[in-house]
Amino acid sequence: GVRAVVLIGGGEPLLHPATKSLMRMLADSEVKLGLVTNGTLLHKYLDEVEECLQWVRISVDAATQTTYDSFRPTRRRQSAFRSVIQNIERITGKSKCSVGYSFVALTRMNSDGTCLTNIPEIFDAVSIARKIGCNYFELKAALDLDHFIQGLPLHLIEEIKMQIDKATILVSPDFALLLSSSLKDLISETPQEQSKEYHRCLVTRLRTTITPTGVFLCAYHRGQRFARLGDPVKEPFTEIWKRVLSHSVDPAIDCRFHCARHEMNLFLESHKE
Secondary structure (H helix, E strand, O other): OOOEEEEOOOOOHHHOOOHHHHHHHHHHOOOEEEEEEOOOOHHHOHHHHHHHOOEEEEEOOOOOHHHHHHHOOOOOOOOOHHHHHHHHHHHHHHOOOEEEEEEEEOEEEOOOOOEEEOHHHHHHHHHHHHHOOOOEEEEEEOEOOOOOEOOOOHHHHHHHHHHHHHHHHHOEOOEEEEEOHHHHHHHOOOOOOOOOOOOOOHHHHOOOEEEOOEEEOOHHHOOOHHHEEEOOOOOOHHHHHHHHHOOOOOHHHHOOOOOOOHHHHHHHHOOOO
16 A cells, blocks of 8 residues: 655665666556655666656755765765766756755864855755756755754854845746755754654654664664564565554654654644544
């Protein structure tokens, strides 16, 4: 009964040798498919993107090669930035699937005490995304390893707001500017801890996560023993799937971090019937 699958990280999905056959299998089974990728290998999957995907989101986080190399370095001497942009152009020109340009607002302290950030490039990145044919640009806040929003100095928050205001002129019926819930909380200076008054997560029944180390209730709790539902290599997936209905986390206790599904849970709780 699964209706949709997202191929997403913990690594680059297109590096796995079985990805092509998996995409074909899901498409042949009429399962809708989305992909989150860094875009470096898209040129090898043009047919699959066109024939199997409903949407693809490319993580770029920059508008220039210099900034891209600072936050997304490669082992190769040659920068991957231009090839990623070219790959996006290839799929926007060929595929009917929705294509998104993903940008996480990042900062890093250099060894000399100066701050390196990609935030001043937001508007330029939105301009590039629209120019190369993307359907939307998604702006997100950076999260730490425990999924809490990384705070920023006030002047950088104001810079983000200014860049967003500037970028709104590029919005059109064919191009959207999307602000993630984490970004909205960041610029509204909402506390890092996201309190929740409900004690069940209904979204876990929609967002079960399959990983090399097992099946977990959700991506936020992957790798945690209490949220592990089973091993699909050793037992039927249908049996594991049934456990989602009986196994749950308590969001009020277990999920104090920023959860992108919080608003959906509030909606579902208000429509219990």
